[in-house]
Amino acid sequence: MKKRSIVLLTLILALSTILAACGDKKEAGSTEGTATTKLAADQTFHINLASEPPTLDPAQSQDNVSSSIIRTLFEGLTNKDKDGNITPGVAEKWEPSADGKEYTFTLRSDAKWSNGDPVTAKDFEYAWKRVLDPKTQPAPPYAYQLYYIKNAQAYNEGKAKVEDVGVKAVDDKTLKVSLENATPYWLGLTSFTTYYPVNEKVVANAKWATSPDSLVGNGPFKLSTWTTGQTLEVSKNDKYWDNKNITLTKITASIVDSAATEVSSYKSGQLDLAGQPIGEIPTDQIASLKSEIPNELTIKGIASTYYYLFNVTEKPFNNLKIRQAFTKAINRQALIDNVTLGNQIPAFGLVPPGIKGIKDEFRKENPDSAYGKEDANEAKALLAEGLKEEGLDKLPKITLIYNTNDNHKKAALAIGDMWKQTLGAEVTVQNQEWGVFLQNRRNLNYQVARAGFGADYNDPMTFIDLFTSTSGNNDTGFKNAEYDKLVKEAYSNSDNNVRNEAMKKAEDLLIKQNQVILPIYYYTNIQLVKPYVKDVVIDYGGQLDVTHVKLLEH
Amino acid sequence: MLMVRYVASKFFYMLVSLFILISATFFLMKAIPGNPFMSEKAVPPQIRERLMEQYGLNKPVIEQYGQYLKNIAQGNFGISMKMQNKEVTELITDTFGASLKLGLIAIVVSVIVGVLLGLVAALYHRKLIDNIAMVLAVLGIAVPSFVIAAMLQFVFAQKAGWFHVSGFSGPLDYVLPVVALSAQPIAFIARLTRSSMLEVLHADYIKTARAKGLNWFTILFRHVVRNGILPVVTYLGPMTANIITGSVVIEQIFGIGGLGKVFVTSISNRDYTLIMGVTIFYGIILMLARFLTDIAYVFVDPRIKLNNGKEG
Numbered sequence: 001m002k003k004r005s006i007v008l009l010t011l012i013l014a015l016s017t018i019l020a021a022c023g024d025k026k027e028a029g030s031t032e033g034t035a036t037t038k039l040a041a042d043q044t045f046h047i048n049l050a051s052e053p054p055t056l057d058p059a060q061s062q063d064n065v066s067s068s069i070i071r072t073l074f075e076g077l078t079n080k081d082k083d084g085n086i087t088p089g090v091a092e093k094w095e096p097s098a099d100g101k102e103y104t105f106t107l108r109s110d111a112k113w114s115n116g117d118p119v120t121a122k123d124f125e126y127a128w129k130r131v132l133d134p135k136t137q138p139a140p141p142y143a144y145q146l147y148y149i150k151n152a153q154a155y156n157e158g159k160a161k162v163e164d165v166g167v168k169a170v171d172d173k174t175l176k177v178s179l180e181n182a183t184p185y186w187l188g189l190t191s192f193t194t195y196y197p198v199n200e201k202v203v204a205n206a207k208w209a210t211s212p213d214s215l216v217g218n219g220p221f222k223l224s225t226w227t228t229g230q231t232l233e234v235s236k237n238d239k240y241w242d243n244k245n246i247t248l249t250k251i252t253a254s255i256v257d258s259a260a261t262e263v264s265s266y267k268s269g270q271l272d273l274a275g276q277p278i279g280e281i282p283t284d285q286i287a288s289l290k291s292e293i294p295n296e297l298t299i300k301g302i303a304s305t306y307y308y309l310f311n312v313t314e315k316p317f318n319n320l321k322i323r324q325a326f327t328k329a330i331n332r333q334a335l336i337d338n339v340t341l342g343n344q345i346p347a348f349g350l351v352p353p354g355i356k357g358i359k360d361e362f363r364k365e366n367p368d369s370a371y372g373k374e375d376a377n378e379a380k381a382l383l384a385e386g387l388k389e390e391g392l393d394k395l396p397k398i399t400l401i402y403n404t405n406d407n408h409k410k411a412a413l414a415i416g417d418m419w420k421q422t423l424g425a426e427v428t429v430q431n432q433e434w435g436v437f438l439q440n441r442r443n444l445n446y447q448v449a450r451a452g453f454g455a456d457y458n459d460p461m462t463f464i465d466l467f468t469s470t471s472g473n474n475d476t477g478f479k480n481a482e483y484d485k486l487v488k489e490a491y492s493n494s495d496n497n498v499r500n501e502a503m504k505k506a507e508d509l510l511i512k513q514n515q516v517i518l519p520i521y522y523y524t525n526i527q528l529v530k531p532y533v534k535d536v537v538i539d540y541g542g543q544l545d546v547t548h549v550k551l552l553e554h
Numbered sequence: 555m556l557m558v559r560y561v562a563s564k565f566f567y568m569l570v571s572l573f574i575l576i577s578a579t580f581f582l583m584k585a586i587p588g589n590p591f592m593s594e595k596a597v598p599p600q601i602r603e604r605l606m607e608q609y610g611l612n613k614p615v616i617e618q619y620g621q622y623l624k625n626i627a628q629g630n631f632g633i634s635m636k637m638q639n640k641e642v643t644e645l646i647t648d649t650f651g652a653s654l655k656l657g658l659i660a661i662v663v664s665v666i667v668g669v670l671l672g673l674v675a676a677l678y679h680r681k682l683i684d685n686i687a688m689v690l691a692v693l694g695i696a697v698p699s700f701v702i703a704a705m706l707q708f709v710f711a712q713k714a715g716w717f718h719v720s721g722f723s724g725p726l727d728y729v730l731p732v733v734a735l736s737a738q739p740i741a742f743i744a745r746l747t748r749s750s751m752l753e754v755l756h757a758d759y760i761k762t763a764r765a766k767g768l769n770w771f772t773i774l775f776r777h778v779v780r781n782g783i784l785p786v787v788t789y790l791g792p793m794t795a796n797i798i799t800g801s802v803v804i805e806q807i808f809g810i811g812g813l814g815k816v817f818v819t820s821i822s823n824r825d826y827t828l829i830m831g832v833t834i835f836y837g838i839i840l841m842l843a844r845f846l847t848d849i850a851y852v853f854v855d856p857r858i859k860l861n862n863g864k865e866g
Binding site: 051052054055057060062134137138139141143144156157167207208210224227228229230231254255256257258260261262264265267268269270434435436438439440441442451452453456471472473 | 586587588589591592593594595596597599600601602604605608609635638639640645648649652704707708711712715718719720721722723806807808809810811812815816819822824827864
């Protein structure tokens with residue numbers, strides 16, 4: 001069933017691309033050059049969601065689609081502006097203690113829930129403890145985003161009492177938070193969905209977040225319609241404290257999971273915005289979009305990395321030199337120019353650009369060119385040495401697995417071919433259904449596997465701690481005591497210089513010295529935005545914020 | 555009496571098939587690797603275990619199966635494991651409405667257009683109009699519905715701008731999906747009607763009727779159409795079920811939030827309760843359609859006699 005519909009969809013994509021390519025070019029001109037600075041009379045913003053949001057409860061959200069909507073319905077202690085700086089949200093101001101382990105937030109007095117109740121410090125205390133409560137049903141999967149708070153992990157695992165958790169509403173307007181360690185990036189997390197407040201009165205109803213009648217939020221918008229599989233609509237919340245700075249009156253989202261349909265709808269004027277992170281643009285259409293409507297196609301780097309994992313426990317990739325040979329044998333720029341087409345950045349490290357280091361971006365302070373470069377001849381030499389070390393006279397057959405997806409497939413075929421060309425490797429690429437793929441990867445039942453990771457927070461640690469020996473995300477078999485020690489050091493230290501140094505050493509250990517992963521590219525966010533739409537914010541990690549969008553006359 | 559026994563036995567077989575369907579789906583579904591809580595970013599083991607426990611997924615499969623049978627016997631289909639706090643029945647009723655509306659309109663259109671086309675083709679046998687109708691029919695059968703859908707969408711929605719590319723809110727939004735969905739059944743019904751009409755038109759009793767000097771229209775509608783439409787009636791049951799349950803791709807292309815879409819995503823999400831719920835629901839529709847066709851057959855075709863298998 002599934003397989004058949006995927007085949008069908010692929011055909012549809014292919015067909016609509018051909019059709020789109022035959023289209024006349026006149027249309028592009030008509031949407032250009034009419035922009036004025038006057039606001040449009042109708043401030044209804046039309047977007048598309050590629051999937052039904054699994055939830056609108058901030059405690060349960062862990063995907064881009066639901067968090068993009070939740071961001072319009074709720075507001076945390078802090079916000080982020082378009083440059084990623086932390087700005088006041090429900091909290092007017094905050095004061096860290098001298099050792100950086102305690103924060104005191106002062107809440108603004110005019111913050112209100114959409115039902116008129118004031119937003120108090122108790123709402124935050126209640127919401128955070130609710131996420132951590134081991135009895136909360138279903139168990140919030142992102143609870144570990146709160147583990148920075150004192151005793152949070154212990155309480156979540158049933159090893160501490162609720163009153164030991166380091167969050168306390170001193171009075172209605174004052175919230176005191178104690179942390180386990182003086183984590184420098186913690187403050188930035190208070191604008192993350194898992195940290196949003198909820199209204200205790202409405203949460204008693206288990207289905208509160210599924211209907212406009214019962215969902216009470218404190219954000220700039222409130223839920224007005226949600227028809228499963230059809231549309232989701234939010235409208236301006238008059239009770240929001242800063243509503244004078246909100247221009248949109250409504251955001252209407254269709255729910256369509258066909259990328260080709262999404263682009264068609266955009267072109268026909270049904271949508272004002274299309275593409276990532278809440279939708280998708282078919283790769284095969286990017287080239288034609290670049291020539292048809294170049295001023296509407298926006299491509300922006302985001303803090304996510306695309307890489308392949310080596311299973312270091314099995315031949316032939318238990319050998320470092322063979323892993324290095326495979327890493328050096330591919331031509332990343334050619335892959336980007338001809339296959340992935342999204343202006344991605346060739347990657348040699350794990351931590352992507354956009355992630356903060358000490359003063360500048362981590363990647364700028366520690367360029368990934370230090371981890372080696374592509375070199376076909378060196379790759380061949382390394383392969384020969386590696387084979388000799390392993391006592392092999394020729395490279396065994398290699399299988400590269402990826403989860404069923406057209407883009408992953410194209411990349412895998414191209415990379416497999418590069419390995420064949422330079423190393424003479426016999427490569428089979430194999431697609432696996434998502435669940436099957438994840439299980440095989442986790443059980444180390446593979447040789448080379450696709451992987452990708454996006455930042456949870458703006459610190460290199462969000463990537464570095466993936467490969468500790470106890471990490472649930474470390475699907476490589478790589479276990480290294482020194483690596484674990486460096487991660488621990490960075491965790492427990494509040495001095496950013498020391499932390500960054502430790503993380504840099506860890507990355508060096510992971511890639512230069514052990515080549516556990518094969519970095520391919522740093523992701524970009526590919527989006528179509530009509531010229532009359534202003535102030536769409538895509539943050540460093542690719543999260544979408546449309547709360548302050550303005551529509552100009554058009 | 556015979557009729558009652560006939561219906562009762564058909565009904566009994568329906569229940570048995572349903573039970574087999576439920577059991578097979580349940581165990582096959584559990585045999586696929588993965589669980590509803592998997593994601594590229596691993597959920598910490600203690601949280602995953604708690605989730606498995608909350609949904610009863612930590613128990614042995616056979617116990618889960620027993621529990622599930624007990625629940626559905628009480629009419630409890632459970633809550634979705636992925637769409638938080640939504641009842642399976644609620645999700646089905648919410649989304650089936652769109653599939654049903656689309657499907658029923660497509661069926662009505664298919665039958666009317668198909669029968670008319672077939673009738674006209676039969677009456678003008680071997681004439682230009684017949685040839686045109688049959689070329690259209692061959693095209694309708696040969697070109698897959700999703701190709702027709704993508705073409706219609708591109709030409710009439712994206713380029714001409716007469717219709718919305720996607721969505722399902724106004725009456726105009728029905729036009730393109732209905733055309734795409736009914737093209738194939740129209741073609742099939744037209745061919746079916748044409749060949750059976752031709753057969754009837756050459757039958758002796760028609761000649762007799764004409765010889766008696768009966769009015770041609772009376773002959774046509776009293777005898778020709780009534781007899782010629784029989785094969786269409788038998789086709790109607792399976793077609794209804796197919797259209798209502800099989801519009802997944804069309805729904806996807808036109809962004810219609812129907813049940814088909816829910817079904818497909820539920821499988822990749824390993825949303826166990828939802829997979830079971832939709833499977834049972836589809837199973838019942840298909841079996842009911844079959845059941846009703848069997849019964850309708852008895853009424854429409856007097857040649858089927860219920861004398862213990864010795865059919866005349």
